[in-house]
Amino acid sequence: MNLSxxxxxxxxxxxxxxxxxxxxxxxxxxxxxxxFRYFLSSPLMWGQELALYSFVWTSFIGASMSIKSKGAVAVTVLVDRINTKLSNALIAIGLFVSTVFSIYIFYLSINWITNPTIFLQTSVTTQTPMIYMYMSIPVSLLFMTIHFINWLFEALRSVKNGKVIE
Structure with a gap:
């Protein structure tokens, strides 16, 4: 088994x-x-923020998981109608472009996250540093990039062995 x-x-x-x-x-x-809000008439200050933080992290991590499980949305009308060799080439090119794009967006997110003003931002109600929520973006993009690189290597191995890329 290979490292990727x-x-x-x-x-x-x-x-x-x-x-x-x-x-x-x-x-x-x-x-x-x-x-607490509707039955005790005493809303929790942290409840909505914790739910929001969890939702954001779950969404970004879920996007990365969809790449690994090959469950991301794809339009395959063209690829399904052409021969295997050309189909493999188009899929490999698409995976390469997706990998490069995720690397670039990861790079941009690191530049954004390391901006000093980001570290100063806090949430409105609990004053929690927003960096905890913002970190979901570069972390998920790093994971996504690794999944794309692995998928690209798998695709290139399939092409080398004369198999259809899955």
């Missing part, structure tokens, strides 16, 4: 664990916030 696949699989396991933890946290925070 091992790293991608380890990251995917970590992503699954993270989502398994974050979704119940989001649900519990929302239920508690609703209960």
């Amino acid at each position: 696949k091992v790293i991608s699989n380890v990251i995917f396991k970590f992503e699954k664990l993270l989502v398994i933890i974050l979704i119940p946290i989001m649900l519990i925070a929302m239920v508690l916030d609703i209960f």
Whole structure:
């Protein structure tokens, strides 16, 4: 097994664990916030923010997981109607472009995150540093890039072995 696949699989396991933890946290925070707000007339200050933070992290990590599981949305009308050799070439080019794009966006997100003004921002109600929510972007893009690189290597191996890219 090659290194990119091992790293991608380890990251995917970590992503699954993270989502398994974050979704119940989001649900519990929302239920508690609703209960305290409507039944006790004493809204929680942190409930909505915790639910929002959990939702943002879950969404970005879920996007990365969809790349690993090859469940991301794709328009395959053209690829499905052409021969295997040309189809493989188009898929490999698409994976290469997607990999380069995710690397570039990851680079931009690192530049954005390291801006000193980002470290000064806090949430409105709990004064939690916003960097905790903003970090979901470069982290998920790093994971996504690793999954794309692994998928690209798998695709190139398939082409080399004369198989159809999956």
